[in-house]
Amino acid sequence: MASRGSGEERGKMKGIRELAEHLDISIGTVSRALNGKPDVNEETRKRVLEAAESLGYVANQSGRALRKGATGVIGFMMQTGSEITGQGDTFFMSVFDGVQTVFARHKLDLVALLCSSEEDPNDYLKRVVARGFADGIILSATRRHDARFELLAKRKIPFITLGRSLTDVGQPWLDLDFEGMAEASIDRLVARGHRHVAITRPHDDMNLGYVFEDQCRATLARHGLRLDERHIFRSTPNEAGGYQIARELSALETRPTAVVLINEAITVGLYRGLVEAGIRPGHDMAIIGRQSPHSQFLSPRLTSFRLSLRDLGIALAESLLATMPAFAHFYPARSARLLWPMDLVPGESD
Amino acid sequence: MASRGSGEERGKMKGIRELAEHLDISIGTVSRALNGKPDVNEETRKRVLEAAESLGYVANQSGRALRKGATGVIGFMMQTGSEITGQGDTFFMSVFDGVQTVFARHKLDLVALLCSSEEDPNDYLKRVVARGFADGIILSATRRHDARFELLAKRKIPFITLGRSLTDVGQPWLDLDFEGMAEASIDRLVARGHRHVAITRPHDDMNLGYVFEDQCRATLARHGLRLDERHIFRSTPNEAGGYQIARELSALETRPTAVVLINEAITVGLYRGLVEAGIRPGHDMAIIGRQSPHSQFLSPRLTSFRLSLRDLGIALAESLLATMPAFAHFYPARSARLLWPMDLVPGESD
DNA sequence: CATAGTATCGTAAACGTTTACGGAAGCCAA
DNA sequence: TTGGCTTCCGTAAACGTTTACGATACTATG
Incomplete structure (x- = not known):
């Protein structure tokens, strides 16, 4: 031949x-x-x-994984369905990109584990880990009490969470510095003369809502002010939620003069709702929020907190690998708990 | 015991x-x-x-997959990085949710295969299929010429594409009815007296750009009008791209009176850019676009084409399963090529 | 009672890979 | 020449399942 x-x-x-x-x-x-x-x-x-x-x-992946006892796959768990993902459009895509630049060095593949909105997240995760699908897991959208932490800790699966929780099992985590954001926002608004500040938070028990509210309350207290319970707005983390908040806000008899938005997706709806109620953002109501792809294209431009999602992804990946025996020697002795800073980008909305 | x-x-x-x-x-x-x-x-x-x-x-997943020769996993390939994905990720999250309701019936799991922006999509896909990672693949963001089609066809991996391509290997596909959108948009604008209509399309060789432009041209011709080459705007499919389009548009000496947007993410940037140039959307410039979570919260409300992403996901999943021998008997004899209709939702922008 | 058939279960061989182990050379020094 | 190293490679045993096949006990039928 x-x-x-x-x-x-x-x-x-x-x-x-x-x-x-x-x-x-x-x-x-x-x-x-x-x-x-x-x-x-x-x-x-x-x-x-x-x-x-x-x-x-x-x-072949199956043969190799079976023999080696490792799959070379890291899973990023997220929930599907339109209403659920609190983050705006391209948030995760940018984070993924950072994560992958790290994983590529070790021939690890990142896949998104998509939990249907019809399935219980705990059951889903249990299935995934029991099947031995991934060597490590990244969890996001952490809740105030999150049973997923305990599950992974019990099974001894290496994992890291993007977000904290009261359910702490000693795993590494990375979280946005919502305390810093709360403090800087409140300080800035108070310095500009605002005395009645409202805040928003998710309607469900996402952990960040508690962190944010607590810190806002504390910072206001430091200025001798208090957070009015009626000025805490809970909503679904999307455009419709923002619109809803605007309606509730405008219906209040004692209206706040400023509002801090913990979520970026609600901004457009809030703007619209305020305008419809005759409240001009940036004039009649100061607004501070989170940066997103469209926050700079709104009028007035949103004063917002910016962060590098790609760098965050890199840090996330490296912190995870640092806990995995096979890779730990590449990423020595790093702090396992990291608060990711955000910068204030002044706009015209406050 | x-x-x-x-x-x-x-x-x-x-x-x-x-x-x-x-x-x-x-x-x-x-x-x-x-x-x-x-x-x-x-x-x-x-x-x-x-x-x-x-x-x-x-x-255990590996042992089972090795023995059965099937993994029970369907992969949805997408590219990470902020600039690339034309669709926001709420788009895909909704589609995923539909896909999963179908897959759940067959104990199939959907995972997103995340191709880094630093890796060639063809190489990535080759790796995935050679490793035997998934039993079936869903491809999105199809290009005018797309080597991924040939790769999957050669390896005989069941797959379906969300989007068409000149590279047709006889696989099933599902695509949004851009022809219908183009026709309805142009008809509507012409009926309202517009004679100079601009359109947008992606800057790269995504297939939908060609389909859309061709149909717009044809429909204009039917009305005895022609599409001015200078009125075809190419941009990155994001907010900044829309802003850029607005600047180019306003700099034109013979300015169109209407523009049809094929992409939803550019809307906010376009609005902003137009306003800055003293062109009021809906008054000085008619705009028709695609529905997105925030399109109804813009002022003026965007006249847009709506579709059920969840239903689209369901159809996508069923069409894929219909081509897989193990599941085909559940989903008999369906049309393998489906143009997904979109409805016009009137707003105030045209 | 003999026989065939049925219901249930155990045995062992795959699936495709990695890796511990040992063997066969070749080389060098004693 | 002998012995010990080194370099390279082949052999075979795992990894955790599924499933074809055969074995056993029981039931029904003549």
């Missing part, structure tokens, strides 16, 4: 066994060559790599 | 072997019981299921 290219370049590679007999080498050597093991002749390694490339051979 | 709860309920289940000897049954029977095979006594099945539940046993 001819030296190559007889008829098998169609990508019908069966497995390492076939590749081995094509090269007339044992499968053990082929495997070692592909995996960069030391005890293989450099020339045969080259032959193997070339043959694998030209025949389109890539080691 | 006691009947249950001796000390092993910590979730340290090793595998089916351990579960079997706990029950004093062979592993074959345990497996059959768990998988609903017929030849197993109903009472032992109940025992097995209860023990598995209480011990938290779930079949």
Whole structure:
């Protein structure tokens, strides 16, 4: 037969066994060559790599994972459905991109584990870890009490959370510095003469809502002011929620003169709702929020807190790897709990 | 020993072997019981299921996939990074939710395969399929010429695309009815007296740009009008792109009186840019676009095309399963190519 | 009672890979 | 020549499932 290219370049590679007999080498050597093991002749390694490339051979995931006890996959759990994701449009996509630049160095793949809105997140996660789907997990949208933490800790799965929780099992976490945001916002508004400040928070038990509210209350207290209970607005973290808040806000008899938005997606709806009620954002009502792709294109431009989502993703990935024995030596001794800073970008809305 | 709860309920289940000897049954029977095979006594099945539940046993993914040659996973490929995804991620989250309601019926899991912006999509996909990661693939963001189609077809991986392409390999697809959108938009604008209509399209070679432009041109021609080449605006599919379009548009000497936006993310930026140039959306410039979570909260409210993303997800999933031998009998003989209709929701912007 | 059929279960061979182990050379020094 | 190293490679045993096959006990039928 001819030296190559007889008829098998169609990508019908069966497995390492076939590749081995094509090269007339044992499968053990082929495997070692592909995996960069030391005890293989450099020339045969080259032959193997070339043959694998030209025949389109890539080691089967299941076989490899079964033998090695590791899948090379890190899962980022998130919930699907339109109303649920509190973050605005491109939030996660940017974070993912940062995470992947780190993972790529270790041949790890990031996949998003999509929990349907119809399934209980705890059950979903239990299934995922029991099946041995991923070597590590990233959790987001952490709740005040979050049973997922305990589940992963019990199973000893390496994981990190993007967000804190009262359910702390000693795992590493990364969270946005909502305390810093609350403090800077309140300080700024008070310095500009505001005495009645409203805040928003998610309608459900997302942990960040508690953190944010508590810190706002504390900072106001430091200025000798108090947070009126009627000035705490809960809403779904989307445009409609913002609109709803505006309606409630405008209906109040003692109306606040400023509002701090913890969520970015509600901004557009809030603007609209205020305008409809005859309240001009930035004139009749000061607004401070979170930066998002469209916050700078609103009128007036939103005074907002900015952060680098890509860098956050990088830090998230490195902190996770630091807890995984196989990778820990690359990322030594880092602080396992990190509050991610946000910068205030002045706009015209406050 | 006691009947249950001796000390092993910590979730340290090793595998089916351990579960079997706990029950004093062979592993074959345990497996059959768990998988609903017929030849197993109903009472032992109940025992097995209860023990598995209480011990938290779930079949290991790698072992099962290796033996069965199928993973029970369907991958939805998408690219990460903020500038790339034309759709906001609320778009995909809603689609996912629809897809999952179908998959859940067959114990299939949907995961998002995240291709980093630093990696070539073709290489990424090649890796994924060669590793045998998923039993089926859903492709989105299809390009005018898309090598991914050929790759999957050659490897005989069942797949469906959300979007068309000139690279047609006979696979099933689902796409938004951009022709219908173009036609309805142009007809409406012309009926209202517009003679100079501009359009937008992505800056890269996404297929939908070609479809949309061609149909707009054809429909204008039907009205005896022509599409001015200078009235075709290419931009990144995000807010900044819309702003850029507004600036170019306002700088034109012969300015169009209407513009149709194929992408939803650019709307906010476009509004802002127009206002800054002294052009009032809805008064000095008619605008028709795509519905998004915030399109109804802009002023003026955007006249836009709406679609049910969840239903689209359901159709997408069912069409994919119809091509997979193991599930085809559930979803018989459906049209493999589907143009998804969109409804015009009148606003105040045109 | 003999036989066939049925219900249930155990045994063992796959699935594709990695890796511990040992063996066969080749080399160098004694 | 002998012995010990080193370099390279082949062999075979895992990893955790599923499933074809065969075995056993029991039931029904003649």
